[in-house]
Amino acid sequence: xxxxxxxxxxxxxxxxxxxxxxxxxxxxxxxxxxxxxxxxxxxxxxxxxxxxxxxxxxxxxxxxxxxxxxxxxxxxxxxxxxxxxxxxxxxxxx
Amino acid sequence: xxxxxxxxxxxxxxxxxxxxxxxxxxxxxxxxxxxxxxxxxxxxxxxxxxxxxxxxxxxxxxxxxxxxxxxxxxxxxxxxxxxxxxxxxxxxxxxxxxxxxxxxxxxxxxxxxxxxxxxxxxxxxxxxxxxxxxxxxxxxxxxxxxxxxxxxxxxxxxxxxxxxxxxxxxxxxxxxxxxxxxxxxxxxxxxxxxxxxxxxxxxxxxxxxxxxxxxxxxxxxxxxxxxxxxxxxxxxxxxxxxxxxxxxxxxxxxxxxxxxxxxxxxxxxxxxxxxxxxxxxxxxxxxxxxxxxxxxxxxxxxxxxxxxxxxxxxxxxxxxxxxxxxxxxxxxxxxxxxxxxxxxxxxxxxxxxxxxxxxxxxxxxxxxxxxxxxxxxxxxxxxxxxxxxxxxxxxxxxxxxxxxxxxxxxxxxxxxxxxxxxxxxxxxxxxxxxxxxxxxxxxxxxxxxxxxxxxxxxxxxxxxxxxxxxxxxxxxxxxxxxxxx
Numbered sequence: 001x002x003x004x005x006x007x008x009x010x011x012x013x014x015x016x017x018x019x020x021x022x023x024x025x026x027x028x029x030x031x032x033x034x035x036x037x038x039x040x041x042x043x044x045x046x047x048x049x050x051x052x053x054x055x056x057x058x059x060x061x062x063x064x065x066x067x068x069x070x071x072x073x074x075x076x077x078x079x080x081x082x083x084x085x086x087x088x089x090x091x092x093x094x
Numbered sequence: 095x096x097x098x099x100x101x102x103x104x105x106x107x108x109x110x111x112x113x114x115x116x117x118x119x120x121x122x123x124x125x126x127x128x129x130x131x132x133x134x135x136x137x138x139x140x141x142x143x144x145x146x147x148x149x150x151x152x153x154x155x156x157x158x159x160x161x162x163x164x165x166x167x168x169x170x171x172x173x174x175x176x177x178x179x180x181x182x183x184x185x186x187x188x189x190x191x192x193x194x195x196x197x198x199x200x201x202x203x204x205x206x207x208x209x210x211x212x213x214x215x216x217x218x219x220x221x222x223x224x225x226x227x228x229x230x231x232x233x234x235x236x237x238x239x240x241x242x243x244x245x246x247x248x249x250x251x252x253x254x255x256x257x258x259x260x261x262x263x264x265x266x267x268x269x270x271x272x273x274x275x276x277x278x279x280x281x282x283x284x285x286x287x288x289x290x291x292x293x294x295x296x297x298x299x300x301x302x303x304x305x306x307x308x309x310x311x312x313x314x315x316x317x318x319x320x321x322x323x324x325x326x327x328x329x330x331x332x333x334x335x336x337x338x339x340x341x342x343x344x345x346x347x348x349x350x351x352x353x354x355x356x357x358x359x360x361x362x363x364x365x366x367x368x369x370x371x372x373x374x375x376x377x378x379x380x381x382x383x384x385x386x387x388x389x390x391x392x393x394x395x396x397x398x399x400x401x402x403x404x405x406x407x408x409x410x411x412x413x414x415x416x417x418x419x420x421x422x423x424x425x426x427x428x429x430x431x432x433x434x435x436x437x438x439x440x441x442x443x444x445x446x447x448x449x450x451x452x453x454x455x456x457x458x459x460x461x462x463x464x465x466x467x468x469x470x471x472x473x474x475x476x477x478x479x480x481x482x483x484x485x486x487x488x489x490x491x492x493x494x495x496x497x498x499x500x501x502x503x504x505x506x507x508x509x510x511x512x513x514x515x516x517x518x519x520x521x522x523x524x525x526x527x528x529x530x531x532x533x534x535x536x537x538x539x540x541x542x543x544x545x546x547x548x549x550x551x552x553x554x555x556x557x558x559x560x561x562x563x564x565x566x567x568x569x570x571x572x573x574x575x576x577x578x579x
Binding site for chain 2: 046075089
């Protein structure tokens with residue numbers, strides 16, 4: 001399975017990730033070799049296998065109750081840009 | 095008495111008998127960090143002031159007679175585990191300025207037991223790596239040979255224990271990240287069963303695989319730390335109500351215990367000295383009255399492929415949160431719109447291995463490829479779990495090497511991700527199966543430690559600890575210590 005630099009570029013944009021031309025080239029090569037490696041799973045017959053759960057089922061459900069966070073200032077202080085207690089972000093649409 | 099040569103068990107005795115105070119003990123470890131860490135680089139953050147404050151509180155608890163086995167015991171904590179008010183970078187530049195705003199559940203449990211936190215240990219970025227070379231901050235040296243890696247991703251934790259800069263440590267293990275560095279550094283490391291330890295407050299890597307666990311100098315030390323951090327937690331719904339381990343079972347003899355040896359773990363290309371060490375361990379187990387049985391796990395060869403498809407898929411989702419909006423590195427001042435804030439912050443903040451895995455995971459989860467890669471991997475994962483179930487009906491635990499090679503040199507595998515991944519080939523199956531595993535020292539070659547892995551049934555940590563303890567009591571590998579300059 002070969003991933004092209006163009007594929008990598010497309011995936012990077014889906015993942016909201018800027019890459020340098022050098023990264024695109026290198027990743028295309030490295031990811032192709034990893035995809036070749038995982039191709040061996042095609043040898044396993046999984047026709048009889050359901051998806052099931054691969055881990056024990058969640059055991060400790062709790063109500064989705066709102067808890068007041070005791071000290072929100074340390075969280076607010078870490079906003080990259082803020083206006084008072086509000087987190088300020090760039091415009092979604094230009 | 096050299097306080098830096100102690101174990102948790104011996105230090106607890108000394109504290110009880112008032113041979114030294116917790117403050118003196120903590121000071122000795124802080125001094126060791128000052129002396130040794132400029133060459134080892136195991137710590138990203140040293141918490142000198144906080145540690146001394148905790149040590150004084152521990153001394154007061156001893157005076158009141160309510161001390162636990164961990165009261166006043168100085169520990170190192172992997173940087174991806176949150177301690178309220180302390181920087182938590184997870185080895186990533188994207189979290190360079192991030193300060194944790196709450197305690198992980200394992201941290202609140204350790205605080206309750208009176209443990210002392212010396213600092214935050216270096217790791218591969220977001221726990222992705224097998225050498226700690228993916229840390230954005232520093233390269234941690236193996237205390238046995240500073241030209242070699244300590245393993246990873248919990249390399250700082252393992253090196254700190256091995257070099258005598260702490261009495262024990264917490265790491266996290268998604269595919270071997272506790273056991274592999276434990277093997278490379280000659281210490282004990284436990285990956286608990288999925289669901290024994292809460293991950294609340296751990297930076298998530300792959301949530302269906304991640305577990306927090308202890309690294310220590312002895313099996314009993316690791317068991318005590320594991321006991322303290324275990325238990326159901328409403329904040330991590332995957333934790334199970336299985337109750338405490340009975341640590342008195344750990345010291346029982348192992349007569350009649352059936353140990354399975356899967357031949358699939360003795361692959362071509364593994365270091366022959368490691369093979370020899372495991373053979374000698376088998377003889378030792380027989381002397382101790384255990385029964386060795388060859389077993390078959392034919393799907394083992396697919397575990398690594400299943401692992402990388404599962405991890406990258408989960409990584410691409412879990413790491414979406416590092417987007418420059420709420421905390422951490424943000425490119426907001428140079429971006430003209432929101433989309434650019436995301437992509438630039440991630441470009442500037444994330445390292446090569448992280449980006450590589452995000453891209454691969456985005457691919458394996460994308461329309462048209464989801465069934466071929468992610469779903470296929472989950473189906474094979476089911477089959478691997480069933481294979482473990484089957485084999486654990488024949489034997490009580492499994493004995494394998496922890497790694498196919500001893501600690502490698504810096505740079506040796508860095509440029510070839512697949513080569514790096516192969517160093518986890520013996521450890522990933524336990525994460526895929528959700529079972530427990532321990533690595534303990536079982537020999538040396540060319541001056542470097544060899545690790546042996548014992549895997550056990552889900553929630554049967556008592557058996558693997560017991561088997562490991564019996565071996566440790568009849569050998570002296572764990573007493574050897576590196577000469578760090």
